[in-house]
Amino acid sequence: MGQGHDHGVSATASNERKIAIAAVLTGSFMLAEVFGGIVSGSLALIADAGHMLTDFASLLLAWGAIRLSRRPATWKRSYGYDRFSVLAAFVNGLSLFLIAAWIFYEAVKRFREPVEVLGGLMFWVAVAGLAVNIVAFWMLTRGEGSNLNVRAAALHVLGDLLGSVGAIVASIVIMLTGWMPIDPILSVFVTALILRAAYRVVKESASILLESAPEGLEAEKIKAAILEGVPGVTEVRHIHAWSITEERPMLTLEIDAEAGTEHRAMREAVKALLHERFDVDHVTAEIDVTEGQGAGARLGPA
Template sequence: MGHHHAHSGQGHHGHDHGHGAGNEKAVGIAAFLTGGFMLAEVAGGLVAGSLALLADAGHMLTDFGSLLLAWFAFRLARRPADWKRTYGFDRFSVLAAFVNGITLFAIVAWILVEAVRRLLNPPEVSGGLMIWIAVAGLLVNILAFWVLTREESDNLNIRAAALHVMGDLLGSVAAIIASLVIIVTGWMPIDPLLSLLVALLIVRSAYKVVVESGHILLEGSPRDLDSRQIKSELREAIAGVVNIEHLHVWSITQERRMATMEAEFSAEADPAAVKQQIKALMAERFRVGHVTIEIVGRVSENA
């Protein structure tokens, strides 16, 4: 029996280019704000002798990198698919997230080593200078967070960028607390202790980024999908579907889900109509926008 292939009728991306341009601009502004203040924070941390400020600057460096990569991914996603890259460039953002997550671990390792050294031999920290820089950092982060979240967006690049900036907000708050404690009590160990807290926040977000992006790069199924459930629902919900085998579900990005399957239809079924019903159910129920269906058999219901 001949094989039949059916692809979803959707275009390659289905992006809202107007909204994408808005997201690109928001990420670009947030990257400019974060990168500009990061340089000021490094200088201030070195002058004030504050590891909390340097740790927060390290966090801002990774966030600047991730925002820059997110911005570049929006730019790159504009390019159409070609014969070499038939899926286009969407997955660049996932690869960028994976690389960014790995570099976060290196920065955390540096913060941990430096924090231990400073706990064993606490240096003098200028609490007065430190608090001004930390407050300025908090204001910059609030502005960047507002730029990213002023319009509702389901885009994962935007959501991830906003989470990174929220981490910076927490780092600035930690630096403010450390500077206040130093000004009031003169207790220097608070600076490396709070830098350790910032490092733990970085590790937590880095681990999630690496695991999620690695899962996509390894063609893992989206975590909310169970292939057994999909097979069962297709058989039960669509008349004419006798059996579904070799079902593979993966994603190009977290937003672009793909599926292939082999299907056995009843002899009485209209193949074209049943394939359209399968694609409609996959899109509406499981948010899978591109489905390839191969018909491998027709079974008579009276057999």
């Protein structure tokens, strides 16, 4: 029951391939960074390795979500599996808050009980990690930037990238001055930067999962546009806007029309207006004519 729709095409082959490559890069380097963090005693490196571990899991989740979203719609799941990618983005965003809580906890412990850090080893491991993260982040941010699932995955990698930068700075300070508190301080600072972006991803994905109206699809604006732009419309009621993914807005509404209105012409006019003004292509509308035309006529999905 695919109904001929090709929604979510931008988040298929291209996104799947680059997320897979980013996952391989991240997973491969993660083990080296864990070893380097343990040997050097650096919380910044261990925190970054923790980021990379969850990044590897989140990238696999994002990759699996894209593959699942490509499955055709069925009678039971008439919208297909696209929303699983939104769920993956939501889980990935929440995981960043858990990582941040762990890093803050470890930082407090380091302030109370300072640990000797090997600045030289920390520096070279962080430089290698930075190179890996730059490549992965560059791949994830090329094109299709509106896909929430890819943005969440890229945000995880950005956290690693900034973590590597923080570890490099901390290692230089340690090598030059021997001041060990710089390690947990920069770990907390980098994590705080990531939390703001993580909040946006969680907020957007939660809004979609709760079927909130997408930004720009306010009921009053839609009603005013149809009343003004489509001849023969006397009232617009029961407007419901939501989205399957951030790329698939949906809209249902009821229209009261003047007697004698040609339903097909009104249908096409409503579709064209909503596409042009609000960039919505999937519309289900019902036309009710109360004067002499019997039961209302239902307009199918646009």
